[in-house]
Amino acid sequence: MNHALPQPARFCPRCATEIPAPPEGEPPRCPRGDFTWWPDPKVATGVVVEREGRILLVRRNHEPAMGEWCFPSGYVDAGEVVEDAAAREVREETGLGVRLDGLLGVYSEPGDPVIFVAYAGAAEAGEPVPGPEATEARFFEPEALPRLPFPHDDAIIEAWRAHRARTDSG
Template identity: 45%
Template sequence: MKDIDGVPRQYCENCEFVDFIDPKVVVVAIVANEKDELLLIKRNIEPALGQWAFPSGYVDSREAVEDAVVRETKEETNLDIAVKKLIGVYSNTGNPIILIVYSATKTGGNLLPGPESQQVRWFKLDDLPKLPFPHDNQIIDDWSRLH
């Protein structure tokens, strides 16, 4: 066992594998600014180390998903956000991850990378880099339709 993010978890010291109990809920923030640019982070952790992605992270035990998306965005970008609406819930057979995606707006803070981010910046929708995760294109389509 190892304390990871304040929670005792099963952990392999040899390969550093952390055994999260399945399924695991991940929140994703689609944060748009007044120019309709989207906020992305360049990840400083696996999976997708060094790639651009939406702010996201695991929901902690006993944490509301809306609180988790606010917390993860703050940790990764230093921005405070207001959650606007649910964009969708996404999953794949055989993958223990359930994604819950919200749209949000910036309410405060200065854009700075956190420990899990190499860089943070705003991108025009037409200039988004290739995103690494399976549902990213569907998430963008759903956000565009609901926005």
Template identity: 40%
Template sequence: MSEPVPPPCFQNCVPPGDERERLVCGDCGWIHYVNPKVIVGAVVTSGGKFLLCRRAIEPRAGFWTMPAGFMEEGESAEHGAAREVWEEATARVRLDALLAVYSIPVISQVQLIYRGELTLPGFAPGLESLETRLFGWDEIPWNELAFPSVTWALQHFHAVRDQTAFAPFTAPVLFESRPGR
């Protein structure tokens, strides 16, 4: 996907009081800031099994993921994570803790992943999922997970599965900085 072409009145320059080049309107001085996207999601369990969704959409269609997606304007991170569980797995969830904050500069994302438990037994694929399923730890299709952060979140959940208090995890060191930044 290519970047949209800015209107002709915009130019790349360093605005006053800033240190980075930005798109600035030459007519009115409005600055177009490009910021990271916030992803919200949850590692959801029921009876000791993990709810995963097989993606129906790109990127990584056909691969398994935890329910997660872009946070919407005007919602809290917790509400967004619960909404994503509903949208992708038509399931209701109770979130109990922030499991991880993954800062991934190479794709300009900050991911907030919660730990959650199904509140009702039913679930089914939502519009963005081909299939939803509960997996035991030894049944998780590790080689078919859509993104590294799904693997991290499942492993981090497993590390604190019996704990009620813990510090949120972060991404592995190899994802902490973007070359040239």
């Protein structure tokens, strides 16, 4: 899933001067030197939450991929620690606490401003209850996962399998 890059500023937010189109490969700059527009990436995070060998998924209640199953995930807030954001997203979308067990990987695509940080985690006690961003939340057998909608989901599952093999054997 490719998110659109943000459109560059057309006017300087400091002096309101129109910003001309920049040369290829250069960021837009205010001709008065007051401002340079840097299209910074947005960080998102998610957790492959496991309990008794099964994986927790949520059915999304918003776009992108509304109605599809995915890992509990979402954006990291400004100033928030990524691991805290991962645990917060699990709690918000499923009502469950999670103990993070390790980093599975960091994923990005050319032209997509989103950097996705994936973790493995173990669900704490309780039954999943969908939050406002999900219509369902439940555990699946790893061999019976529904189709997952995002570009790195298959790689994340493979990283989780490798992580689980390492932690189960050692």
